[in-house]
Amino acid sequence: xxxxxxxxxxxxxxxxxxxxxxxxxxxxxxxxxxxxxxxxxxxxxxxxxxxxxxxxxxxxxxxxxxxxxxxxxxxxxxxxxxxxxxxxxxxxxxxxxxxxxxxxxxxxxxxxxxxxxxxxxxxxxxxxxxxxxxxxxxxxxxxxxxxxxxxxxxxxxxxxxxxxxxxxxxxxxxxxxxxxxxxxxxxxxxxxxxxxxxxxxxxxxxxxxxxxxxxxxxxxxxxxxx
Amino acid sequence: xxxxxxxxxxxxxxxxxxxxxxxxxxxxxxxxxxxxxxxxxxxxxxxxxxxxxxxxxxxxxxxxxxxxxxxxxxxxxxxxxxxxxxxxxxxxxxxxxxxxxxxxxxxxxxxxxxxxxxxxxxxxxxxxxxxxxxxxxxxxxxxxxxxxxxxxxxxxxxxxxxxxxxxxxxxxxxxxxxxxxxxxxxxxxxxxxxxxxxxxxxxxxxxxxxxxxxxxxxxxxxxxxxxxxxxxxxxxxxxxxxxxxxxxxxxxxxxxxxxxxxxxxxxxxxxxxxxxxxxxxxxxxxxxxxxxxxxxxxxxxxxxxxxxxxxxxxxxxxxxxxxxxxxxxxxxxxxxxxxxxxxxxxxxxxxxxxxxxxxxxxxxxxxxxxxxxxxxxxxxxxxxxxxxxxxxxxxxxxxxxxxxxxxxxxxxxxxxxxxxxxxxxxxxxxxxxxxxxxxxxxxxxxxxxxxxxxxxxxxxxxxxxxxxxxxxxxxxxxxxxxxxxxxxxxxxxxxxxxxxxxxxxxxxxxxxxxxxxxxxxxxxxxxxxxxxxxxxxxxxxxxxxxxxxxxxxxxxxxxxxxxxxxxxxxxxxxxxxxxxxxxxxxxxxxxxxxxxxxxxxxxxxxxxxxxxxxxxxxxxxxxxxxxxxxxxxxxxxxxxxxxxxxxxxxxxxxxxxxxxxxxxxxxxxxxxxxxxxxxxxxxxxxxxxxxxxxxxxxxxxxxxxxxxxxxxxxxxxxxxxxxxxxxxxxxxxxxxxxxxxxxxxxxxxxxxxxxxxxxxxxx
Numbered sequence: 001x002x003x004x005x006x007x008x009x010x011x012x013x014x015x016x017x018x019x020x021x022x023x024x025x026x027x028x029x030x031x032x033x034x035x036x037x038x039x040x041x042x043x044x045x046x047x048x049x050x051x052x053x054x055x056x057x058x059x060x061x062x063x064x065x066x067x068x069x070x071x072x073x074x075x076x077x078x079x080x081x082x083x084x085x086x087x088x089x090x091x092x093x094x095x096x097x098x099x100x101x102x103x104x105x106x107x108x109x110x111x112x113x114x115x116x117x118x119x120x121x122x123x124x125x126x127x128x129x130x131x132x133x134x135x136x137x138x139x140x141x142x143x144x145x146x147x148x149x150x151x152x153x154x155x156x157x158x159x160x161x162x163x164x165x166x167x168x169x170x171x172x173x174x175x176x177x178x179x180x181x182x183x184x185x186x187x188x189x190x191x192x193x194x195x196x197x198x199x200x201x202x203x204x205x206x207x208x209x210x211x212x213x214x215x216x217x218x219x220x221x222x223x224x225x226x
Numbered sequence: 227x228x229x230x231x232x233x234x235x236x237x238x239x240x241x242x243x244x245x246x247x248x249x250x251x252x253x254x255x256x257x258x259x260x261x262x263x264x265x266x267x268x269x270x271x272x273x274x275x276x277x278x279x280x281x282x283x284x285x286x287x288x289x290x291x292x293x294x295x296x297x298x299x300x301x302x303x304x305x306x307x308x309x310x311x312x313x314x315x316x317x318x319x320x321x322x323x324x325x326x327x328x329x330x331x332x333x334x335x336x337x338x339x340x341x342x343x344x345x346x347x348x349x350x351x352x353x354x355x356x357x358x359x360x361x362x363x364x365x366x367x368x369x370x371x372x373x374x375x376x377x378x379x380x381x382x383x384x385x386x387x388x389x390x391x392x393x394x395x396x397x398x399x400x401x402x403x404x405x406x407x408x409x410x411x412x413x414x415x416x417x418x419x420x421x422x423x424x425x426x427x428x429x430x431x432x433x434x435x436x437x438x439x440x441x442x443x444x445x446x447x448x449x450x451x452x453x454x455x456x457x458x459x460x461x462x463x464x465x466x467x468x469x470x471x472x473x474x475x476x477x478x479x480x481x482x483x484x485x486x487x488x489x490x491x492x493x494x495x496x497x498x499x500x501x502x503x504x505x506x507x508x509x510x511x512x513x514x515x516x517x518x519x520x521x522x523x524x525x526x527x528x529x530x531x532x533x534x535x536x537x538x539x540x541x542x543x544x545x546x547x548x549x550x551x552x553x554x555x556x557x558x559x560x561x562x563x564x565x566x567x568x569x570x571x572x573x574x575x576x577x578x579x580x581x582x583x584x585x586x587x588x589x590x591x592x593x594x595x596x597x598x599x600x601x602x603x604x605x606x607x608x609x610x611x612x613x614x615x616x617x618x619x620x621x622x623x624x625x626x627x628x629x630x631x632x633x634x635x636x637x638x639x640x641x642x643x644x645x646x647x648x649x650x651x652x653x654x655x656x657x658x659x660x661x662x663x664x665x666x667x668x669x670x671x672x673x674x675x676x677x678x679x680x681x682x683x684x685x686x687x688x689x690x691x692x693x694x695x696x697x698x699x700x701x702x703x704x705x706x707x708x709x710x711x712x713x714x715x716x717x718x719x720x721x722x723x724x725x726x727x728x729x730x731x732x733x734x735x736x737x738x739x740x741x742x743x744x745x746x747x748x749x750x751x752x753x754x755x756x757x758x759x760x761x762x763x764x765x766x767x768x769x770x771x772x773x774x775x776x777x778x779x780x781x782x783x784x785x786x787x788x789x790x791x792x793x794x795x796x797x798x799x800x801x802x803x804x805x806x807x808x809x810x811x812x813x814x815x816x817x818x819x820x821x822x823x824x825x826x827x828x829x830x831x832x833x834x835x836x837x838x839x840x841x842x843x844x845x846x847x848x849x850x851x852x853x854x855x856x857x858x859x860x861x862x863x864x865x866x867x868x869x870x871x872x873x874x875x876x877x878x879x880x881x882x883x884x885x886x887x888x889x890x891x892x893x894x895x896x897x898x899x900x901x902x903x904x905x906x907x908x909x910x911x912x913x914x915x916x917x918x919x920x921x922x923x924x925x926x927x928x929x930x931x932x933x934x935x936x937x938x939x940x941x942x943x944x945x946x947x948x949x950x951x952x953x954x955x956x957x958x959x960x961x962x963x964x965x966x967x968x969x970x971x972x973x974x975x976x977x978x979x980x981x982x983x984x985x986x987x988x989x
Binding site: 011012014015017018021022036051052054055056057110111112113114140142144195197198200201202203204205 | 375378379382384472473477478481564654656658660661662663665666668678682798988
């Protein structure tokens with residue numbers, strides 16, 4: 001049975017249709033969940049997509065974390081449900097306290113849209129379970145505020161616990177520890193700045209994101225009731 | 227008696243001439259009121275009324291089998307089959323960007339996007355042709371940086387990818403940069419809605435941002451006058467005439483409007499851009515052939531104390547005017563609330579008056595004081611049309627005779643080549659160019675952007691759209707007619723290099739002060755050149771924009787007609803070959819090189835030589851070359867089994883063969899050896915396969931394409947059968963670009979030079 005994935009749309013989100021398109025091409029039944037709903041509906045996994053929720057005004061994710069949908073999302077995550085935050089979604093997850101650290105202005109002080117090589121740093125997450133550590137993936141990035149930062153102790157603990165799931169091989173934004181993506185301790189909540197959905201077909205330049213999205217869907221299927 | 231408090235010369239400060247005021251008095255039948263005068267001033271501005279260009283624009287070919295909506299509406303609409311259409315439009319935001327680069331460019335993006343979703347189309351692609359002053363001018367660097375940040379800041383956030391463009395740095399634009407913005411949207415044909423107010427009793431609903439004091443007089447005092455002219459005032463003081471953009475408001479407005487159109491809740495819709503409410507209300511009423519009553523008192527405002535004149539002419543961004551039936555109003559309000567978009571009924575569609583004329587009436591309060599009462603069409607359509615004097619420059623013959631071919635040959639062609647290569651990635655890396663998962667050929671990959679023809683709600687069926695935006699002041703200064711034809715030809719060839727057949731063109735005609743007869747001559751010639759090329763290549767012009775008064779300190783810019791061509795490729799199954807080649811490939815040159823340097827970037831940028839004669843353009847030969855290339859590339863991209871005949875393709879244009887070869891080598895990471903004059907068989911300008919001189923290396927003669935292949939005999943045979951000259955000029959391999967006797971460069975040197983060009987400007 002194909003897993004049901006909810007893709008949250010905030011006003012200002014813009015990658016929600018892309019995530020639905022990419023997941024559908026991998027056999028998932030993906031649908032958009034409105035940020036103002038206080039119920040996720042019957043879903044096996046949730047994606048917070050990229051974009052500029054609430055215009056990124058104040059700070060990316062700072063307003064989105066107060067949306068009604070975030071309450072049920074928090075409970076879903078704490079119950080072990082697979083949650084993926086891509087780009088702006090990663091920013092929302094850190095603002096909501098579901099992932100540690102924060103995303104700052106890129107070190108070059110400019111928006112950057114390009115494809116960068118990323119290395120899998122840990123397979124202990126719903127996103128990277130199918131990709132061995134050391135795998136190099138060509139993944140598009142597209143952000144102005146993607147420079148990951150946290151205190152030294154947090155970074156050390158992320159490293160020690162295998163929570164740095166993805167690292168830049170060629171750091172585009174000055175992220176500490178070349179961090180491109182992290183997971184929570186349990187591995188069911190993952191946030192990353194690169195866009196795996198933009199690497200979902202050879203026609204658009206890379207299909208390296210399919211292994212990541214496939215792993216995420218496998219985790220969703222594992223939690224799906226029959 | 228309508229309120230009238232203006233002085234005897236007020237109309238001049240609003241941009242109207244004495245004759246124009248007399249004409250307004252005649253049309254209204256009395257002296258206009260304050261609000262009426264202000265509305266005529268903005269609606270009759272050059273920017274809104276095309277009063278200097280309209281008599282010439284009618285010569286352009288605008289019809290074709292696929293054309294659903296041609297020029298005159300908010301965007302052109304062209305059928306691409308399967309019940310799907312594209313909406314396309316290009317505009318300038320030159321003067322705002324000169325005064326306030328970030329907001330000028332940002333609101334240019336916002337405005338063009340509204341023109342597209344007004345038609346019912348989802349905007350899916352932007353392109354930005356930019357022409358800015360030279361890199362050694364600090365103010366020009368500031369303008370380029372601000373413009374790129376503005377496009378990035380607005381375009382990325384509003385969620386429309388910027389997939390192409392052009393960035394030209396040239397002294398001609400030092401005082402007056404050009405920022406043109408193109409947008410393409412995708413729609414179901416049945417969702418097409420026009421900007422027409424029909425149905426007596428229907429309501430005019432203002433959607434989006436509140437109205438503020440920004441952008442008042444944007445179309446008139448800012449867009450329709452030159453910079454730095456005596457009596458034109460302090461240019462920096464025009465900054466309040468630049469609008470301020472809010473991409474988040476626009477994003478919600480897009481989603482709300484597309485949902486309203488999808489649910490068929492509106493009978494007509496029009497964006498508010500230049501001239502604001504005055505324009506949207508008068509144009510919709512004029513198109514519907516009816517009257518409209520507007521209550522200025524209910525328009526939501528950003529600040530207290532705004533006058534009716536300010537409310538009617540404000541160019542505050544992110545606003546739309548929807549015409550809805552009273553029954554649909556409740557649902558319209560629901561949809562707008564969901565997207566947090568403010569919706570206010572500001573007017574009502576009324577019967578024509580007993581004299582058969584549809585009038586726009588503006589009141590302060592539903593039954594309050596009457597502030598304006600004018601024939602709607604007189605604002606929208608009856609602006610004066612000027613047949614301004616035009617004259618070829620007196621020194622035309624001398625300038626034509628001063629050919630750069632006579633300049634001393636370079637001591638080192640390699641050094642000149644290094645000065646000509648430019649990698650624009652520091653510009654386009656700041657733009658989201660991948661949103662919607664459509665981008666098959668991203669900026670830098672091919673001669674045109676290639677996109678899957680798909681959008682949210684419109685599934686991909688294997689079609690692809692190729693987009694190219696082009697302008698070349700070097701060519702058009704020498705000969706506006708032939709230069710414009712060559713610009714169209716170049717854009718068509720770019721599209722062909724991705725395997726697509728051109729289906730539509732939009733243009734943005736950027737010229738100087740139309741009161742200078744030479745500028746009017748340039749404009750008229752350019753329109754004739756575009757007409758010739760479009761007619762010969764079977765390409766309809768489905769929309770356009772004219773930007774005049776691009777002039778500072780009395781000096782006009784070089785004529786800069788910009789065109790954007792859209793091509794269609796059916797049955798895309800894999801990425802087509804693009805700029806580059808493979809180790810061991812033969813490099814075939816299609817088309818014949820005229821060893822002439824007139825109009826070349828070599829002459830203009832490296833030698834400061836801006837005169838001479840353009841190499842000839844044979845439009846029939848051009849059609850053969852572009853048809854051949856489109857066929858070869860499409861066969862690789864769309865056939866179930868790719869023939870594997872073509873492995874790389876790149877058109878030869880700006881910078882000539884030298885730059886084209888360098889770009890292929892850099893893209894591939896593989897060098898090339900091209901035969902020089904010592905090679906037997908004659909030169910590329912004859913029938914042989916070598917590049918004999920700097921004239922052949924840097925000539926920008928038209929209708930030429932480099933094709934990489936492992937089966938050169940087959941490619942040459944196909945070309946000759948199609949009536950296209952073709953010759954093997956070199957072999958790809960190694961880490962050096964060698965043109966025997968002229969150039970010998972390591973790829974790393976080329977890459978370093980190319981990266982430095984924009985890298986240093988945007989550091």
